[in-house]
Amino acid sequence: MLSRNFRLQNVGNLEWLKDNYDFSRISYSIDELVVLDVTRGEKNLEDFCTALKFLTDGCFVPIAAGGGVNRIETARMLLRSGADKVVVNSELYTNNGLVEDLASEFGQQCLVGSMDIKMSADGLYQAWSENGMKCETGPAKFWIEKIINDPVGEIYLNSMDRDGTGQGFDLELLGLLPERVSKPIILAGGAGNASHLSEGLGDSRVDAVATANLFNFVGDGLKKARQSLVANGIVLPMWDVLLLERHLNPAGSNRDKVD
Amino acid sequence: MEAKVYSGMSNERVTIIDYGMGNIWSVLSALKYLDCNVIVSSDPLVIKESKTLLLPGVGSFRKAMKSLQELNLDKAIIESVQGDGNKILGICLGMQLLGTRSSEDGETAGLNLISASVEEFSVNEVGAFKIPHIGFDQVSSQDEAKLFKGLPGTPDFYFVHSFRMLPSGLSGISATCRYGTDFLAAYENDNVFATQFHPEKSQTNGLMLLRNFLAA
Numbered sequence: 001m002l003s004r005n006f007r008l009q010n011v012g013n014l015e016w017l018k019d020n021y022d023f024s025r026i027s028y029s030i031d032e033l034v035v036l037d038v039t040r041g042e043k044n045l046e047d048f049c050t051a052l053k054f055l056t057d058g059c060f061v062p063i064a065a066g067g068g069v070n071r072i073e074t075a076r077m078l079l080r081s082g083a084d085k086v087v088v089n090s091e092l093y094t095n096n097g098l099v100e101d102l103a104s105e106f107g108q109q110c111l112v113g114s115m116d117i118k119m120s121a122d123g124l125y126q127a128w129s130e131n132g133m134k135c136e137t138g139p140a141k142f143w144i145e146k147i148i149n150d151p152v153g154e155i156y157l158n159s160m161d162r163d164g165t166g167q168g169f170d171l172e173l174l175g176l177l178p179e180r181v182s183k184p185i186i187l188a189g190g191a192g193n194a195s196h197l198s199e200g201l202g203d204s205r206v207d208a209v210a211t212a213n214l215f216n217f218v219g220d221g222l223k224k225a226r227q228s229l230v231a232n233g234i235v236l237p238m239w240d241v242l243l244l245e246r247h248l249n250p251a252g253s254n255r256d257k258v259d
Numbered sequence: 260m261e262a263k264v265y266s267g268m269s270n271e272r273v274t275i276i277d278y279g280m281g282n283i284w285s286v287l288s289a290l291k292y293l294d295c296n297v298i299v300s301s302d303p304l305v306i307k308e309s310k311t312l313l314l315p316g317v318g319s320f321r322k323a324m325k326s327l328q329e330l331n332l333d334k335a336i337i338e339s340v341q342g343d344g345n346k347i348l349g350i351c352l353g354m355q356l357l358g359t360r361s362s363e364d365g366e367t368a369g370l371n372l373i374s375a376s377v378e379e380f381s382v383n384e385v386g387a388f389k390i391p392h393i394g395f396d397q398v399s400s401q402d403e404a405k406l407f408k409g410l411p412g413t414p415d416f417y418f419v420h421s422f423r424m425l426p427s428g429l430s431g432i433s434a435t436c437r438y439g440t441d442f443l444a445a446y447e448n449d450n451v452f453a454t455q456f457h458p459e460k461s462q463t464n465g466l467m468l469l470r471n472f473l474a475a
Contacts, residue, residue, distance in 0.1 A: 028462060028463070031394070031395055031417075056288075057288065058288070058292060060285075060288075060289060060292075060459060060460060060461065060462050060463075060465060060466060061417070061460055061462060062417055062419070062457075062460045063285075079282065080284065081284070082284050082285065082288075084282055084285065084317075084419075084460065106317075106318070107317065107318055107319070108391075109391050109393065109419050109420075109421070110317070153391065153393065153419075154393065182389055182390075183389065184389060184393055184394070207394075208394075237395035237396075237397075237415035237462075238411075238414075238415055239414070239415065239461075239462040239463045239464045240463060241462075241463060242463075243409070243410075243463040243464070243466075243467050244463050244466050244467055244470065247409055247467060247470065
């Protein structure tokens with residue numbers, strides 16, 4: 001979770017998260033959760049796994065986790081700490097066989113190939129790895145085509161230029177995709193309100209949109225965004241948040257139904 | 260062999276079969292949310308004596324069957340369910356393992372508690388849809404299905420799979436899902452229950468379904 005408005009959001013502070021919102025409740029507004037360790041330099045896997053368990057407790061959606069996955073054992077630890085899928089990024093560019101090994105150990109459906117794309121000074125899109133620190137040689141289009149053919153189940157396409165800005169997705173990125181893509185594309189980077197999400201989901205090349213923007217975490221921003229998407233005819237899965245509560249205590253709850 | 264016990268407030272006791280292939284954490288977390296007493300075990304004796312079994316699973320059919328056989332769990336499950344009438348819920352690969360056979364990773368026999376075979380989705384079946392089938396999708400449940408009691412007629416559940424069972428000619432269809440073709444989304448026949456989707460990843464719809472399984 002990253003936000004450029006650091007005065008409002010204390011990035012990386014779990015206690016802050018706990019005090020400021022009930023995560024398991026917010027999770028009812030999403031279809032999937034992505035948790036990334038974006039620590040630069042030395043990462044502490046044990047601490048991250050503890051955080052992962054903490055964040056995902058009571059969260060009944062698929063969970064993808066990653067950030068610095070460079071060994072089978074790291075992936076295994078994440079999968080044992082609440083993750084259903086593992087996000088790989090830098091290793092997609094190394095050609096050392098790790099992605100193939102991960103796929104054969106856990107299955108392709110378990111891997112999300114995450115790509116950070118940024119426009120260079122000369123107006124060409126390039127792929128960046130190592131937490132956005134290293135620019136990969138060659139155009140992003142080349143890498144996207146290669147990685148779509150790697151043994152990963154889904155592609156997470158992030159615009160570094162828009163990430164954290166809240167100015168909307170970079171839909172131009174989708175022009176880098178081959179004509180027919182056989183894997184789900186998750187578009188990320190830049191969503192700042194419901195109409196941005198709607199814009200992303202309205203594009204036939206996009207299967208899912210991701211957001212890490214501050215509006216998720218303030219009041220019921222995310223819940224309202226979801227309701228507005230559904231009201232605008234976007235097909236999203238539905239569930240009654242209070243289904244179980246009502247079943248266990250039929251006379252009790254008189255709160256409104258929330259989708 | 261090690262068996263881990265988690266105590267909840269309710270009287271429900273569930274044994275999660277641990278054979279090294281499941282995402283046990285998330286199933287466990289859902290059952291704990293429902294206040295169950297949960298045992299996670301790979302001990303055939305514990306499996307045989309459990310009234311309520313849960314068979315999770317993610318990965319390859321062949322590897323999973325091999326692992327069940329090495330731990331002597333295949334016979335224990337069959338004896339417990341077929342012999343003693345204990346109830347079982349198979350989830351995702353766990354459902355497929357209850358079938359007769361699968362062609363995943365070479366021909367492999369299953370536990371044969373559901374009279375259906377497991378095949379990969381073919382391009383003919385799914386047409387323009389992508390394989391694997393990943394994401395939330397609506398299922399159509401049978402009116403009298405115990406698993407879907409209290410749920411809307413076409414609730415959303417989370418799927419992630421490339422292999423499927425087909426409903427044609429099968430008794431015990433609880434729900435189907437359309438993905439180019441109609442495939443078996445949920446099964447219930449006496450004490451054998453199964454879902455191709457992941458109830459533990461399907462928000463309140465999934466929690467309700469697990470609740471229904473426990474009450475069945």
